Amino acid sequence: MTEPAVIALAAAPRPALDLTLPPAPVREILERAFDEDAPGGDITSQLLIPADARATAVLNARVPGVLSGATVFRDAMQLVDPNTQVELLVADGKAFDAGTHLARVSGTARSVLMAERVALNLVQRMSAIATKTAEYVALAEGTRARITDTRKTTPGLRILERFAVRCGGGANHRYSLSDAVLAKDNHLAVMTGGDPAKLTELLLAAKAQLGHTTHFEVEVDRMDQIEPVLAAGVDTIMLDNFTVPELKDGVALVAGRARVEASGNVNLGTVGAIAATGVDVISVGALTHTVAALDLGLDVELTAR
Known part of the structure; x- marks a missing residue:
């Protein structure tokens, strides 16, 4: 399906999400980046x-x-x-037009030139994620659906990429495998040995081992799995790769007994219709795994000796 033209980003809603980053992991990411990019310094700038x-x-x-x-x-x-x-001229989470000055940097020329590529690589990728997220959020406006990311992030950069999703008005799914239970199709296949009659019993036994604060989500890919999963008292049911009519039927069948998440086949051309089905959450892997860097540039205004 052809995706629609880019929407007016300034119209995208901005919920009150945390737009701060913890300094220690950011510093660790930057140190690794500079160890990779300039392990022995910037010999070009040192020479010229x-x-x-x-x-x-x-x-x-x-x-x-x-x-x-x-x-x-x-x-x-x-x-x-x-x-x-x-000097930061535009804050994280703010929309901007082409030609906007986003920040101004002054310092020794060698330092600015050495930092340029690492700094640009990260702000370009993060802004691309924020921009794409804002497009999805705006298309779901007026519905109950929350746009969230997935674990399809760049290894080592998850904290930055998930921050970028929040800057775009989206929300974060579980951060890691350690944060919540999400039983997907392969888990269910191994658990049941192909016998769907065991599903409710096995999920109930698993849930009994969890602490009361641990979120329990189960993915289904067929309508007939919904009732057996709901019978186990899960917190969220994920309807994976359901068509829009199937999502409507699934939401009606769940009838408020669990949170409903839609996943799969989500793009800018489908997200509005998916949101209109009444689902609570729409998870979109494309927010982080298929974006192209946003075109931002660092242009020297003045160099003096």
């Missing part, structure tokens, strides 16, 4: 740029979008040189 040269550069938006990673951009610049001055 005098040590006392200074530069001022502007982070420019070449396309419209929603910003995420402004503070990460700043931290990358200042990890290379704590004396680098970074």
Whole structure:
């Protein structure tokens, strides 16, 4: 299905979600990135740029979008040189137009040039995720559906990518395998040995072993699995790869006995119809695993010795 043109991002709702990042894991990510990108320093700048040269550069938006990673951009610049001055002109979670100045950087030219690529890589990817999320959120506006991410994130960057989803107005699913129970099709196949009659009994036995605060979700891919799963008293039932009519029927069948999540076949062309079925959650792997970096650039305004 052809996806619609990009919507007006400024119209996307912005729920009150936490738009802060813990400093320790961000620093760890940045340290790994610079160890990879400049293990022995930036030999090009050391060769060509005098040590006392200074530069001022502007982070420019070449396309419209929603910003995420402004503070990460700043931290990358200042990890290379704590004396680098970074003025953030647009806050994380804010929509911007093409041509907007998002941040201004001033410092030694060598430091700015060494930090440039790592800082840009992260803010470009995070802003792409935020922008895509805002498009999905706007298309679900007026329904009860919450747009969430999945665990389909870049290894080592999950905390940044999930922050970017929040910047776009979306919400986060479970952070890791350690946070909640989510029994998917392969779990159920192994558990039941192919005998669906065992499903309720086995889920009840599993639930009895959980603490009372642990969320229990089960994925189903057929309508006839819904009642046996609901009989186990699960918290959320995921309807995977259901058609829109099937989702409507599934929501009616659940009838408030559990939270309903839709997953699979979700794109910008289908999300509005999926949201209109009455589901509570729509999980979208594409928010993080198929985005292309947003076109942001760092342009030097002034270099002086």
